Amino acid sequence: MTSIYLDHAATTPMHPSVIEVVAAEMANTFGNPSSIHTFGRQAHRKIENVRQVVAESLHVKPHEIIFNSGGTEGDNTAIIETALSKKEQGMHLITTAIEHPAVLETMKYLETLGFEVTYLPVDETGQLSVEKLKQELREDTTLVSVMYGNNEIGNLLPIKEIGLLLKEHPAVFHTDAVQAYGSEQIAPHELGIDLLSISAHKINGPKGVGFLYKNDALSLPSFLHGGEQEEKRRAGTENVAGIVGLGKAVELLTDDEKKRRHEAYVDYQKLILTKLDQAAVAYQINGAPENKLAHILNVRFPEVSSDLLLMHLDLQGVAISTGSACTAGTVEPSHVLEAMYGKGHPAIKESVRISFGLGTNREQIEEFTDILIQTIQRLKAS
Structure with a gap:
């Protein structure tokens, strides 16, 4: 698996x-x-x-x-x-x-x-x-x-x-x-x-x-x-x-290591977004792409429940999240997305956080994005 x-x-x-x-x-x-x-x-x-x-x-x-x-x-x-x-x-x-x-x-x-x-x-x-x-x-x-x-x-x-x-x-x-x-x-x-x-x-x-x-x-x-x-x-x-x-x-965490990771994470983000574009999957990036930490990518997939998406990905051995782990396990919406869009905005229940780190490699990102695209397409079809 x-x-x-x-x-x-x-x-x-x-x-x-x-x-x-x-x-x-x-x-x-x-x-x-x-x-x-x-x-x-x-x-x-x-x-x-x-x-x-x-x-x-x-x-x-x-x-x-x-x-x-x-x-x-x-x-x-x-x-x-x-x-x-x-x-x-x-x-x-x-x-x-x-x-x-x-x-x-x-x-x-x-x-x-x-x-x-x-x-x-x-x-x-x-x-x-x-x-x-x-x-x-x-x-x-x-x-x-x-x-x-x-x-x-x-x-x-x-x-x-x-x-x-x-x-x-x-x-x-x-x-x-x-x-x-x-x-x-x-x-x-x-x-x-x-x-x-x-x-x-x-x-x-x-x-x-x-x-x-x-x-x-x-x-x-x-x-x-x-x-x-x-x-x-x-x-x-x-x-x-x-x-x-x-x-x-x-x-x-030397300066060279931080630089290496930053470059790799920027590359991973580009790879994910390019493959989503090629598959014609609708998405919206949450946050300011030009002023952010490279290891975090928060994305909204319109008309796709983030909770449902996470569950299906988890069944396939993929772990991402909807936001802060300290509020996981509750039905509380993201206070960050609420602050950005206002309470009740559909983006709050349609957004996921993808974050990179030690052990993440380009091959994993390729495989993850393929699974993500297939899962979103299935959920939309159903």
Whole structure:
């Protein structure tokens, strides 16, 4: 049976080299990094080595990296602790309508505590207006949280422009860069980013580990309370094996590797769309094709139910998705597509996300597109 995985935006397979170092750490480095004996010091050294590797990938200081359990914890820490620690200065927060649920649900929680949240709209291509953000900024705005790249449609948000805008404003700037870190060259200091969230499982690392970049100039209370790990910034015994796996995944993402993947993914997208055109299959690309992450292609097939299409593809061994994995298993429509087209628009139930990654090759894309075309034609015929 065919087995083609094209849902890398949801999660990625661990790289064989990552699996190797994680297994070795689990077998050999079992000391508590907070212990002062040899076993503890060995574990602590491993963590600090990875902190250096991660910091170099962002051109920041090692001290500005806080290891945690992943993107959701990073988003919650950045947003909640910034909001609470600055509530005397103001209780207005700004985000976008197309953020990951880890951001949107956190904002909703803060609304129950009395905070006012502005959810910036996007246009039909998923583009965000920096001018609109400028209009919504107020004296009591203490935090702006805008994702780096969207996980459903792939759009890159205007992070550099927002960073420049906020240079003249005291609001803290947070970005969820979980989906973009594996492909984009990101330098927080240059971009004016104060807080940035990353998850290892999006870059062929282990699940359940990630980090939060925090600008040294920003004072942020700990989100978790307990021990004095991570220099009192994140309590809890560190996941040494996971952190080492994260470090290996980051090491493998060299500039040359990112460039190679980008070129391959652009080629895969062109191949899919060319074959759809040749087969006269009607489709519409969701998002802004000229300003997006190369590994995500979100496509609408008019008059074809996305749920039905996914089910038929899955029966043939092909895995794609309708959007964010964090809302999978529910009948809730995509909030990203709703923000773009409005509630009830037919595109919301006729769109699928195809995403590439480690292990994807041109032969798979050829086979996948043939299966996709045949499946759509059958569904339309019935």
